[in-house]
Amino acid sequence: SQTIHQWPATLVQPVGSPLSLECTVEGTSNPNLYWYRQAAGRGLQLLFYSVGIGQISSEVPQNLSASRPQDRQFILSSKKLLLSDSGFYLCAWKYEGYYNEQFFGPGTRLTVL
Amino acid sequence: AQSVTQLGSHVSVSEGALVLLRCNYSSSVPPYLFWYVQYPNQGLQLLLKYTSAATLVKGINGFEAEFKKSETSFHLTKPSAHMSDAAEYFCAVRNAGNMLTFGGGTRLMVKP
Secondary structure, three states, rough: OOOEEEOOEEEEEEOOOOOOEEEEEOOOOOEEEEEEEEEOOOOOOEOOOOOOOOEEEEEEOOEEEEEEEOEEEEEEEEOOHHHHHHEEEEEEEEEOOOOHHHHHHHHOOEOOO | OOEEEEOOEEEEEEEOEEEEEOOEEEEEOOOOEEEEEOOOOOOEEEEEOOOOOOOOEOOEEEOOEEEEOOOOOEEEEEEEOHHHOOOOEEEEOOOOOOOEEEOOOOEEEEEE
């Protein structure tokens, strides 16, 4: 069976500090990977997606970046956090192919103070 | 382009009452539609999906949804609400880029 992990579960960071959120998937290979953000009172915003190692597509220009150093690892980073980066960050994966749904991780709650 | 509209950001029902969460979509390609549920501080869990087979789709926890092409709708229903159904529900459509476009979500509250 497949499992998706995210860590940390919660994070409180000062403005201007760096960020690294990690997402790993177990039990599958070559998944498509996604980073979403939920800001308070808002829906899901797709930030990045990846169809393979080193292949990152950005949906929204911002001070965040993503990397995929290994097939089942997806990292969300920032060099300097802004207050507006606070939110709930969700990682998701799906099989290749057109029909398949996305499976979501448990999320990381980020508060920037 | 694809888009999803969920009418009603908050819906309140009494325990045992019918649950109806509305979702309308627009899609330039044959739509594949999904309903997800999110409990507080958790990720999204798939409730059900429509991928061009039967138009009435049954999901987990007693939920079902009916795809109506003429109305471009995919409303989610449950005959009898339970307290544990209180959560946020998201409708999504697969877009031409093979990604999901989500609606804004509907928070369901269940009163005892």
